Amino acid sequence: MNHLTDEQFEDLLQGGATEPAHLAECRACRDRLAEHRAVRARLRSSFASVRADAALAERIRRSVGEPRPAAAPRSLRRPSRVHHLSRFAWAGLAAAAAVIVAAAIPAILYFTAPSMAVAAQAELVRIHEGNLAAHHEFYTDADPAKLADYLKTHLGFEPATPRLGQGMAMRGCCVAYFRGSAAGSYVVDTPRGPISIIVVPQTPESLGLGRVPGDGRTCWAGAFATNHIVAVRLGDYSYCAVGEVPQDLLTAILLDLGLAERS
């Protein structure tokens, strides 16, 4: 009987490889695989408490550039040319401004509901950015039972988790607050950058997200600032993936939700 090679074990640990028939017949190989999985899980969890000091993050931020000024859209930062205008031109501008203001007020009233939806998207992005803060603390999935307890205690249910592997790793899980209520929030490191999956009871439509094709499942999508947002509805909750990564990557991760297994 030929036992599994180191390479085969590594492929199995990595995920995605088909289990060789030998594994079903050989207890020694099964035990060895279980041992390696246990060592890997414990090694990963041993780093969960390792967090960069906020002072280190600040030092690096200072060294790579000045602290960010209050965000201003690029268009607003263009040099102004109004000081070249004549007195007559000023009068014309004032008249034009009055017309614009008169037209804008009904428009603002008309779009009040959509602006609330935009605020919801902004809040999702704010949660995501908060998750990425250097000092943020997470519960990891190294101990699935503890994580499940934590989520059930704080949320009253256990959200579905994304399928990992393929260069993706769960950074951790925490409870955020969305619209004044507790919301589950996962951070996943993907090959294209970190994303958050935020689980909220609101429907995707009420978040201002529009329907997009989703490989057999209905998906909703939107964008806020430089972040894409994609949502799917599972049970009574919307799973909103947020991040500065392509929309199709967010969609692919969400479409695997519910199929994931806790290891």
Added chain:
Amino acid sequence: MADRKDFESLAMPHLEAVYRAAVALCRDPGEAEDLVQTTYAKALARFDSFEPRSNVRAWLLRIMRNARIDALRHKKVVGATVSIEEARPAIADPPHADETAWTNAQDVLNNFPDDDVRRALGELPDDQRLTLFLVDVEGLSQAEAAEVLDVPPGTVKSRASRARETLRRKLMAYAKKFGWIGRDR
């Protein structure tokens, strides 16, 4: 010229991963922080050549690995006491007579404080330590780890397997020492 704002928005979200890697490589926390700062300084200097569609985390970790090698070489040149060779296991590996399965591995491993597990990892040679860290802790694919380490994917597999086996033996030795598992299995 590199846009510092773009760099900050791309690189800073990976600070935790870079810091964890530095902790895995350096035993001294101050040294780990220095390595992280050096990594970000070097990354900023090379940001012009960064390919926007590539993996930022892998790019940063590769820069960190090279910075670590440079630092060790420098220490060797100036006569410091630490080198890659000296990062060999400080605690002797147990005899290879423990080929039997460690059936309650999960329970036994949960007895170890996080520091002890990280210390056992720290006793592996640098190349094995970083490989195992990238694959097991950061969850990089074998191809991504190969890119960071500048070795073929097959080497990543063999190193990771060897490293995990060595780590397992070390932890098993500790567990025996503390009586968590029998000595004569």
